[in-house]
Amino acid sequence: VLHRTYTYLLQGSRRQLVRHQFSSRLQEDQPNSGIYIHPKRTNLHSCPSTMWIWLLLGIFIPAVIGISILLPHYTSNRVRYYACFVCYAINTSFICYILMPLFLLRPKSLANLKILSKYGQHVSEVIGITWMVRNKRILEKQNVAMILSNHQSSLDILGTMHLVAMDETGLVEVIAKKELFRTPLGHALWMCGSTFIDRSNPESSMAALRMSSKTLRRRKAKLWVYPEGTRNEAWGTMLPFKKGAFICAIEAQVPIIPVVFSPYYYINKSNKNFDKGTSILSVLEEVPTEGLQMKDVNDLTKRVYDLMLAEFEKLKEEVEREL
Numbered sequence: 001v002l003h004r005t006y007t008y009l010l011q012g013s014r015r016q017l018v019r020h021q022f023s024s025r026l027q028e029d030q031p032n033s034g035i036y037i038h039p040k041r042t043n044l045h046s047c048p049s050t051m052w053i054w055l056l057l058g059i060f061i062p063a064v065i066g067i068s069i070l071l072p073h074y075t076s077n078r079v080r081y082y083a084c085f086v087c088y089a090i091n092t093s094f095i096c097y098i099l100m101p102l103f104l105l106r107p108k109s110l111a112n113l114k115i116l117s118k119y120g121q122h123v124s125e126v127i128g129i130t131w132m133v134r135n136k137r138i139l140e141k142q143n144v145a146m147i148l149s150n151h152q153s154s155l156d157i158l159g160t161m162h163l164v165a166m167d168e169t170g171l172v173e174v175i176a177k178k179e180l181f182r183t184p185l186g187h188a189l190w191m192c193g194s195t196f197i198d199r200s201n202p203e204s205s206m207a208a209l210r211m212s213s214k215t216l217r218r219r220k221a222k223l224w225v226y227p228e229g230t231r232n233e234a235w236g237t238m239l240p241f242k243k244g245a246f247i248c249a250i251e252a253q254v255p256i257i258p259v260v261f262s263p264y265y266y267i268n269k270s271n272k273n274f275d276k277g278t279s280i281l282s283v284l285e286e287v288p289t290e291g292l293q294m295k296d297v298n299d300l301t302k303r304v305y306d307l308m309l310a311e312f313e314k315l316k317e318e319v320e321r322e323l
Helices: 002-029 052-073 077-103 111-127 136-141 156-166 178-182 184-191 202-214 244-252 294-320
Strands: 129-134 145-149 171-177 195-197 221-225 256-261 277-283
Touching: 077 111, 077 184, 111 129, 111 156, 111 171, 111 184, 129 156, 136 256, 136 277, 145 244, 156 256, 156 277, 171 178, 171 184, 171 202, 178 184, 178 195, 195 202, 202 221, 202 244, 244 256, 244 294, 256 294, 277 294
Parallel strands: 129 277, 145 221, 145 256, 171 195, 171 221
Antiparallel strands: 256 277
């Protein structure tokens, strides 16, 4: 809304200015042409886009944010289901735009993600998600690593932000799909140094992933990748892993830290139900890649997948007791 309104205001002001300049020249060059131009049509200050819209924005934006915060507390399951996702989108977008001027002071810096993550944690609180992190110490032992996690929902980014905000030992770069760049969150992630890949072009995706992984040691950073390649919305399952992240981990000789998201037992898409609940982020012991070669990619992929699937099954059984 902010982006489109700002664009509209600029275009409206330019149109009014051009119209005013044209009418002034026309009256100077052809004073007796018989063409009558109404003075209000050439008055730039009378344009509603320069006064009323800014006034409405001052009322509209706080109202939308306030409503989006209050709606998730509505008792109707169906209303709350949609309200939570609307609240997530609006509040995340608002936080991204508010922080954008700050990010401009150090564009493309991974340190910006720390700031975004600390503010992004409040969105989870508003929609009723509590994140429980297990084995946080494992994440803090390594400054340089590749973090691999399962991907179930667009809400996973909130869990990522929560973990990034808690990790005080290093910086994190997130690998995201290029479609996300069309959103305010995508703009903010780009300013936070994230890399966007085109999933329809495996060669360019692999090149971008390689470039990010090879500079991890120099930047003393971690790289967050979703190896499934896309969201898996099926309950209680994990998709097969793509091999790109494992190839890059072997080439860069950096350890892999698996992070498993528990199933979102409190969200039911078919019944349109979104209750308050707790999601578990389980950090597993790091998997070393030192000394491994390209011939070991398949074994490494299977090993990490089996570890994460076993943990996912445990978390699934644990959260099913909450149903």
